[in-house]
Amino acid sequence: MAAELRLAGIGVRYGGVHALDDVSLAVRPGAVFGLIGPNGAGKTTLINATTGFAKLAAGTIHLGDRRIDGLPPHRIARAGIARTYQNIRLFGKLDVRTNLAAGAFTHAGRMSDDDARALLQRAGVPELALDATSATLPYGDQRRLEIARALAAQPSTLMLDEPAAGMNPAETARLVETIRAIAAAGIGVLLIEHDMSLVRAACDDVVVLNFGAVLARGTPAEIVQDPAVIDAYLGSSAEHAS
Amino acid sequence: MNLGTFYAQHSRLIDEIGINALLALSLSVSLQAGQLALAQAAFAGIAAYVSAIASMQFGVPLPASIAVAILASALAAAALAYPVRRLRGIFLAIATIGFGEILRVVLNNLDVTGGAEGLSGIPNDVTTPIIYGALVLVAIVLAIVARTKFALAVALTREDENAARGVGVDVGSVRFASLVLGGAIAGLAGALYAHAFYFLAPTDFGFPRMEQILVWCVIGGVTSPIGGVLGAVFLSVLPEVIRPLADFREITNGLILLGVILFVPNGLSTLWAKRGS
């Protein structure tokens, strides 16, 4: 089940604009791979391309041996890729249990209370009421519920799109624990983030995107010292929690 | 008055309520999937005519003529599903309304359908027990489906199509299946209609009828499975109840409709839900 996600030479075009240009990266099972860059750099486009919501103009995407670019989104989900969304896309009117059952759609589509609790535990919100309407939950709980829903799919690769947005430093630190535990269980995690403290604490490797192209790659320690990165990204925004 | 005389006086209304409930169920299947597909009346019309013609011109016995009619309407739904697969919301609604209008013109112009004068003398062999038996059967089938993964897929499709795709739901198939299922149920209603009321005209299944079905479903409540049935029963009985109001029937009808929708916008069925869990 654990498989490596490999993006090779990805290109995405919207009209005449290169939203992504020759981007390559690999997410190994058990690793946490960070993707950072200024707004508009193409980070969400990359997730959309990987999950089948944006067409590739160039390059290939493989999950293990299997080529997944060009597949419709629901087939890519079935292949083992799960994600969370920058603006949270829970099934708001449905309760917590149903959201988790939805996450498990590619398997059972049914969620026992025990399994639900286990997922919530792994996502760091074990005390959530299963019958609560998900849109009524506090913001931070919604984010974690989204992570739990993604975990319910038993994915090879989990893609988190700015999961720390709106969190305070204490919550962000807890999120680091959650993410590292998920990776330790054998899942490959692709983490898009603005919050450098989170990236530094959680990620093994990082790719920096700028204007759709790879600006730098390396460990978090390496890229924060990269002059090109500082110039384009860190220098102006410094360290900030979104 | 005993039950017998009550039935004798109101048998047409009782039959109508049963068929209206079926029509409401057929639309609610689409609405549950979040599709405003307003072609149910047209599907019912196709089935009604197919069933009538099968019986009258080909001497097909009732069960077979109903089966053939359901097949016809389901096929029509399947055929319609393809061109409208990318349409959502009001665009889907208008496209399906257009389909209904095209059908109305076709029915008006073909000899075999009797043109604008319609068909009369259809064998009157559908009785009240048959109608309500069919209704119960469909209700049971839908209740069974409600426990399957398909029902979850339908709910997710309705709530957020892209998030649904993200968790592995084949949204295209869900939309197709719900349209065809709705078409089949509407077909059953149409076939029963033809044999229960033994007269068909193209105007029986036009936009006014479709509007009516939509009103039943929304008044009853879209989110509840019995919502459509509730709305159909309530709004079919209402004109009879307010009959003593004579000339004020129509305006009372409209005002009650307005009143319900403004005070209980989620439908009458939600009144029960609040009291329940």
Place this chain on the structure above:
Amino acid sequence: MIAQQLLNALFLGAVYALFALGYTLIFGVLDILNLAHAAVYMIAAFAGYSLVADGLPLPLAAVLAIVMAGVIGILLDRVAFAPLRQRNAGTLVPLISSIGVAIVIGAIARGIYGIDERHFVEGGLDATPIHLGPVTFTSVEALILGTAIGLMLALSYVLRATTLGRNIRAVAQDRIAAALLGVDIERTIAATFFISSALGGAAGILTGLEYNAVSLDMGAQIELKGLAVIVLGGMGSITGAVIGGFAIGIVETLAVAYGLSAWRDALTFGVMFVILVARPAGIFGARALRSA
């Protein structure tokens, strides 16, 4: 021959366009379909007829009836749409409440005027044909076309050159941004309903004049044709509604000219269906309100 057909299409299309503009305005601003529009069209026609029957000169009667239609539009919003707006009830529920209002308006019309068809001018209107080169038309038709075009130009002016028009376009584009910029949303919506229903009422009166007939069910046909028009032109586009109206006028006139009049509606809705499938945005595809 072609010129005559085109002119006939023009007369037909002008009224379709006028009616469809009402749909487009409401759809552009609120993203919903106003299914009471045809009822306003009908009752304005009756009001115009009855004022003329009471002895008012036609222009005055028409203006009064159009203003009445506009006022009904404002009431329609207050009763059926505004309360639901506040409660975030979605797009389906307002559709139903507009149906409710349509039923009420129909009942009122029936109560006041009865079920018989009425004639604007008993004994027929002044239908002296006017010959202009290859084409022939009546003074009534010329009046109708002139009025319709005049109203459309007036609408275009309002939308382009007045504060109200700017506000309407702002609300149509982005309601939240418009509110932030200080636009009074509720008043702008009310004004939009006034204009939309006034145009619908005008279309009703013009149709009543064209056929010298006013009947309770006159809304049924144009209600759906109006949808075909706005689909063709693009759902929120003013220019689109105008062009779409004439386009549908051409489709229908040619259908009748080529002996297909029994299939006329099927052609109209067939064209609409094809456009929806092939290019859902319509000819002028935009969801934002544009001015002519």
